[in-house]
Amino acid sequence: MISKCPTCNNQVKSDNKHLPFCSERCRLIDLGDWLAGNYSVVEQDHPETWIESENSDTRH
Numbered sequence: 001m002i003s004k005c006p007t008c009n010n011q012v013k014s015d016n017k018h019l020p021f022c023s024e025r026c027r028l029i030d031l032g033d034w035l036a037g038n039y040s041v042v043e044q045d046h047p048e049t050w051i052e053s054e055n056s057d058t059r060h
């Protein structure tokens, strides 16, 4: 059974120890992307909450 590496779309054999990735490098790249996206979401979420609570405060 052969699957595709999510990072570079190369074929990955089922006996590859880095499954579902073709290599550790691709695994780390994918993990880094995921962490970067996750952090930016968290950072964007916080200021928005602050701005919203400040706006509702000035309306009063």
Ligand SMILES: [Zn+2]
Binding pocket: 005, 006, 007, 008, 009, 010, 021, 022, 023, 026
């Ligand atoms: Zn790869």
